[in-house]
Amino acid sequence: MASGTALIYDEEMTSHKLLWNDPICDIEVPERLSFSYEQLKCYHLVERCVCVPAREGSEEEILLVHSSEHLEVAKSTQTMNEEELKRVSGNYDAFFFHPSTYRCARIAVGAGLQLVDSVMSGKVCNGMALVRPPGHHSQRNAANGFCLFNNVAIAAEYAKRKYGLQRILIVDWDVHHGQGTQYIFEEDPSVLYFSWHRYEHQEFWPSLKESDYDAVGLGRGKGSNINLPWNKVGMGNSDYLAAFFHVLLPVAFEFDPELVLVSSGYDSGIGDPEGQMNATPDVFAHLTHFLMQLANGKLCVILEGGYHLKSLSESVCMTVKTLLGDPVPQITGEMAPCLSAIESIQNVRAAHKPYWKCLMYEVPPIKTAATIESEASAHLLPLSVRVVKEMDMNEVKALVSAFYADLVKEDETLLSLGSMLAVLDKILTKQVCNGIAESPTASVSVAVALRHSVRFGFQRVLCIFVGDMEIIPNTEDGRILMIHICEKQQSEKTNSKHYISLNWKEGAEGNDFFSAVFGFILPVAYSYQANLTVIAVGPNRSLGINGISLLFGLLRGLAESRILAVIENTEMNLMQSVAKALVGDSTPDFGVYAPPTQEKVRKIKILRDQLQQEWKMLQCSGLQMK
Numbered sequence: 001m002a003s004g005t006a007l008i009y010d011e012e013m014t015s016h017k018l019l020w021n022d023p024i025c026d027i028e029v030p031e032r033l034s035f036s037y038e039q040l041k042c043y044h045l046v047e048r049c050v051c052v053p054a055r056e057g058s059e060e061e062i063l064l065v066h067s068s069e070h071l072e073v074a075k076s077t078q079t080m081n082e083e084e085l086k087r088v089s090g091n092y093d094a095f096f097f098h099p100s101t102y103r104c105a106r107i108a109v110g111a112g113l114q115l116v117d118s119v120m121s122g123k124v125c126n127g128m129a130l131v132r133p134p135g136h137h138s139q140r141n142a143a144n145g146f147c148l149f150n151n152v153a154i155a156a157e158y159a160k161r162k163y164g165l166q167r168i169l170i171v172d173w174d175v176h177h178g179q180g181t182q183y184i185f186e187e188d189p190s191v192l193y194f195s196w197h198r199y200e201h202q203e204f205w206p207s208l209k210e211s212d213y214d215a216v217g218l219g220r221g222k223g224s225n226i227n228l229p230w231n232k233v234g235m236g237n238s239d240y241l242a243a244f245f246h247v248l249l250p251v252a253f254e255f256d257p258e259l260v261l262v263s264s265g266y267d268s269g270i271g272d273p274e275g276q277m278n279a280t281p282d283v284f285a286h287l288t289h290f291l292m293q294l295a296n297g298k299l300c301v302i303l304e305g306g307y308h309l310k311s312l313s314e315s316v317c318m319t320v321k322t323l324l325g326d327p328v329p330q331i332t333g334e335m336a337p338c339l340s341a342i343e344s345i346q347n348v349r350a351a352h353k354p355y356w357k358c359l360m361y362e363v364p365p366i367k368t369a370a371t372i373e374s375e376a377s378a379h380l381l382p383l384s385v386r387v388v389k390e391m392d393m394n395e396v397k398a399l400v401s402a403f404y405a406d407l408v409k410e411d412e413t414l415l416s417l418g419s420m421l422a423v424l425d426k427i428l429t430k431q432v433c434n435g436i437a438e439s440p441t442a443s444v445s446v447a448v449a450l451r452h453s454v455r456f457g458f459q460r461v462l463c464i465f466v467g468d469m470e471i472i473p474n475t476e477d478g479r480i481l482m483i484h485i486c487e488k489q490q491s492e493k494t495n496s497k498h499y500i501s502l503n504w505k506e507g508a509e510g511n512d513f514f515s516a517v518f519g520f521i522l523p524v525a526y527s528y529q530a531n532l533t534v535i536a537v538g539p540n541r542s543l544g545i546n547g548i549s550l551l552f553g554l555l556r557g558l559a560e561s562r563i564l565a566v567i568e569n570t571e572m573n574l575m576q577s578v579a580k581a582l583v584g585d586s587t588p589d590f591g592v593y594a595p596p597t598q599e600k601v602r603k604i605k606i607l608r609d610q611l612q613q614e615w616k617m618l619q620c621s622g623l624q625m626k
Ligand code: X5A
Pocket: 024, 094, 134, 135, 136, 137, 145, 146, 147, 174, 176, 205, 265, 267, 304, 305, 306
């Protein structure tokens, strides 16, 4: 078996640099490379490695992954003056050209290929290439995020061709999503791409929908693209280890690669201004060590990002030391992943369950969406609740004009519809199971929600109103069943069999709503067999938070747990309890049981007698049968 560790470095790659002011690009400096190399010398690691020279990647090799247009544009920048360079750079998202950039990028590509050759030929067992510009954001036809050519993608494609490899694993531990690499291999089942990345629910660059855990690959490549989005900053050693234990390693061992490539960005390490994460250099020793157990140890580590010079260089040293076979340092600190990390891990495991035997028994998580007014209160909701952006005003207008033309004139109403529709849309398209929308005009929002759901194709929608609300009559009779829980008797509308008024004021001591829920609401709801439940909570509600939690908790048993909550009053306690009941991660607090008064028992009995022919689950005594 091969032994030895290759190290590839060429000072020439430090000549690529930013010539003008650009606060986005100014962190990608030549010192990233020279400083890392100095540190390797300092720890006497360079002399222990097999120093393999870099070379230029050939045009043909670059074309394995990139278009000839892209290659030509890059080539043409060699003779440009500063002004021209600036103009071409402006065509891309976060990229700068220097007259030496093309040459450096070709050396970066060639360095990766030299590493692949050294490992595949058995000259060494593993190795690292220190390169810049980095590669993983670069796409077939575009530079992006400091990257011109996709070094790692070219290395993978080259290894496939030259050595006939059928399974290559790419591990991208850079803190950014290597969307370029994803695009290149998303339909290719022979390359398994794993990336974790700072995501913050799509707020963090490059802010792509396709960086989320549900991008699993396309066509024949389904299952071979694994995204683990971090939705909070501050992820640390235990979060990274948990990601390896519960996602990457089981899948990687099942995949059984013949070669492992690492898109090795250290901006996921502590101190990095881009990543804002907390993982210490030690953790990279562990990550490297794990990957060395695959593919007979054939591991090629190729540098990507990393912008905190000290953290970067220390982490590079830990990686190389581990490749050389040195003992792995003990990780210190508390070993427990954070809740947000667990949630991301659970989501990606569930998304990949159809493709990997090791994940087959995964339980799908309940997904809840919410739009709430203030970002500040978002943290008060359970962690698994996803805060979604409101629907675009024009989209709302187009949608609503189809059935409520008069609404389109009122901007304020439209605005609140935007948040309800964003959540409803996620429910209808099954992206989430249930969701909460705040709406200052709940009755209008509900009317639109009901209409829209029926148009969407739902045959039976159960709608429960709690509190004073003007109920906008609907014309889709039979497809909507309304139950209105309020204090005052609603005289009109009671004639329709699809509108039921339940006058109920919760007792002062304890929760006496149990009797109404079990004795009336649930039997009616189960008789109706809705495919969607809408629960609206308006002002002057006659139920307390406990009663409302009970309602939400139990109605999750219907309509495959699809519930849209529309809440008019923005009381945070209420929002929190509803969110908790919807995610079902804890049994909501229903309050102590209180028996109903005689008057209430009678009230339910009257309703039951009146309605049990229609809603048969109300029947509980043979005597009443006609
Ligand atoms: C390779 C790498 C980051 C680009 C960030 C642009 N690129 N905001 O880390």
